[in-house]
Amino acid sequence: MIHFKGLQAGYHGRAVTPVVNGALMKGSMTALVGANGTGKSTLLKTIAGLLPPISGCCELQMPRKALGWLPQRSELETRFPLTAYELVAMGCWPRCGWFGGINRTLRREIDAALDAVHMREFADAQPSTLSGGQLQRVLFARLMLQRSQLWLLDEPFNGIDTQTVTLLMSILEQQQQAGTTLLVVLHDRPLVTRYFRDVLSLDVAGAADTPPLRRVAS
Amino acid sequence: MTLIQPFIEFGFMRRALVACVALAISATPLGVFLSLRRMSLVGDALSHAVLPGAAIGYLVSGLSLVAMGIGGLIAGLAVALLSGAVSRYTHLKEDASFSGFYLGSLALGVTLVSLRGSSVDLLHVLFGSLLAVDNAAIVLVGGIAAFTLLLLAVIFRPLVIDAFDPDFLRAQGKWSAPVVHGLFLMLVVLNLVAGFQVLGTLMSVGLMMLPATSARFWSRHLACMLGIAMLLAVVSALIGLMLSWHFSLPAGPAVVLSAAVLFLISVLTGPCGGLLRRR
Numbered sequence: 001m002i003h004f005k006g007l008q009a010g011y012h013g014r015a016v017t018p019v020v021n022g023a024l025m026k027g028s029m030t031a032l033v034g035a036n037g038t039g040k041s042t043l044l045k046t047i048a049g050l051l052p053p054i055s056g057c058c059e060l061q062m063p064r065k066a067l068g069w070l071p072q073r074s075e076l077e078t079r080f081p082l083t084a085y086e087l088v089a090m091g092c093w094p095r096c097g098w099f100g101g102i103n104r105t106l107r108r109e110i111d112a113a114l115d116a117v118h119m120r121e122f123a124d125a126q127p128s129t130l131s132g133g134q135l136q137r138v139l140f141a142r143l144m145l146q147r148s149q150l151w152l153l154d155e156p157f158n159g160i161d162t163q164t165v166t167l168l169m170s171i172l173e174q175q176q177q178a179g180t181t182l183l184v185v186l187h188d189r190p191l192v193t194r195y196f197r198d199v200l201s202l203d204v205a206g207a208a209d210t211p212p213l214r215r216v217a218s
Numbered sequence: 219m220t221l222i223q224p225f226i227e228f229g230f231m232r233r234a235l236v237a238c239v240a241l242a243i244s245a246t247p248l249g250v251f252l253s254l255r256r257m258s259l260v261g262d263a264l265s266h267a268v269l270p271g272a273a274i275g276y277l278v279s280g281l282s283l284v285a286m287g288i289g290g291l292i293a294g295l296a297v298a299l300l301s302g303a304v305s306r307y308t309h310l311k312e313d314a315s316f317s318g319f320y321l322g323s324l325a326l327g328v329t330l331v332s333l334r335g336s337s338v339d340l341l342h343v344l345f346g347s348l349l350a351v352d353n354a355a356i357v358l359v360g361g362i363a364a365f366t367l368l369l370l371a372v373i374f375r376p377l378v379i380d381a382f383d384p385d386f387l388r389a390q391g392k393w394s395a396p397v398v399h400g401l402f403l404m405l406v407v408l409n410l411v412a413g414f415q416v417l418g419t420l421m422s423v424g425l426m427m428l429p430a431t432s433a434r435f436w437s438r439h440l441a442c443m444l445g446i447a448m449l450l451a452v453v454s455a456l457i458g459l460m461l462s463w464h465f466s467l468p469a470g471p472a473v474v475l476s477a478a479v480l481f482l483i484s485v486l487t488g489p490c491g492g493l494l495r496r497r
Contacts, residue, residue, distance in 0.1 A: 069389035080382040081440045
């Protein structure tokens with residue numbers, strides 16, 4: 001699904017990550033880990049096309065439209081006057097574009113996505129009034145609506161209650177079974193060992209890894 | 219009755235009112251988006267950026283609306299593009315690069331105007347001449363207002379998405395986000411050009427931003443916010459023109475001052491976070 005060819009990510013012409021080679025298979029679920037400052041989020045942004053690569057490249061075997069991106073909360077303008085329902089409806093963008101109407105089928109899908117993350121009763125709430133966990137659930141509902149083949153999640157479980165983590169993890173597992181490829185930036189080692197079979201570690205070789213972490217990167 | 223008497227009696231008051239209402243309806247929605255995107259000062263910066271272009275138009279063909287309008291449009295767009303490029307390719311944030319360019323533009327514009335003109339002309343460019351709006355100016359302002367509303371309707375959906383989550387559109391495709399952002403900034407410049415014919419470069423931002431920021435104290439919903447902002451702008455135009463007639467105040471500043479008073483009232487008593495409504 002993603003082929004890394006000597007990819008190095010960074011800002012303003014300066015590389016932050018080590019050189020990444022290898023590939024992520026279709027339908028795999030991979031944790032992207034590494035110490036602070038190893039450029040996990042930077043690498044994810046580069047894969048998403050939000051940053052130009054410093055060197056090398058990564059090839060996505062799918063159209064850009066089928067890419068699902070989960071931003072960090074700080075990247076969102078949460079005070080924008082918008083309801084949770086409208087936020088989820090943004091997920092119709094790949095199918096509706098600039099002018100397409102949101103018909104009854106899509107509306108039913110939006111309701112179903114809100115149900116799946118247990119946020120139906122908050123459909124009229126605005127992002128600024130939601131807690132971190134609630135907002136993350138709504139963002140997951142938006143991702144579900146996008147019907148992406150590849151989900152790139154930037155620290156989805158940062159500062160979020162365990163109940164929500166369990167719920168969102170189960171959604172990730174369902175998505176994987178449905179054939180979606182997942183790449184998740186994570187800090188929480190126990191979570192990685194518990195749920196993730198594949199690990200892409202950005203720590204330089206020789207750093208102390210716990211045994212179950214399998215290296216994909218060099 | 220005496221309040222609206224001047225509008226019935228005098229053509230120039232009617233024209234001033236029509237121009238202000240057109241401006242109020244088209245510029246304030248842009249102001250709402252600017253304020254929601256924390257870009258309020260960008261409007262201010264762009265209004266100053268219009269000045270050197272307008273001044274060159276003035277040097278070339280005197281007080282001609284078309285020449286000054288086109289000059290202003292080009293200068294405003296150039297500053298918007300340059301600032302965007304600088305903040306994209308350097309470590310400077312957008313507000314910093316905008317302020318760098320607009321301060322230079324303002325100085326250049328004032329210098330250019332005073333090269334040939336008298337201080338009366340300079341005052342006209344800076345503060346407009348609301349009561350000297352002629353039919354050509356009305357057609358221009360009205361045309362820009364209609365175009366703005368149409369284009370805003372076209373880009374409304376991606377504009378909202380881009381304002382809430384800037385990376386969403388950029389991850390979905392290369393073009394939507396920059397196209398929407400560019401069109402939006404172009405509309406802002408266009409409305410500032412329309413506004414400076416009527417209210418002058420310094421005052422036109424007032425009618426764009428003040429009702430927009432006031433509206434945030436009256437509703438938490440985007441559609442209501444847009445409607446309320448337009449209404450507040452129209453009301454301030456009406457009140458301002460009446461004040462200017464009855465107390466012989468300069469018309470442009472009177473309109474913006476009315477908008478400022480409405481802003482203060484909104485900050486104090488608005489149901490959504492107004493200071494006096496808090497417990």
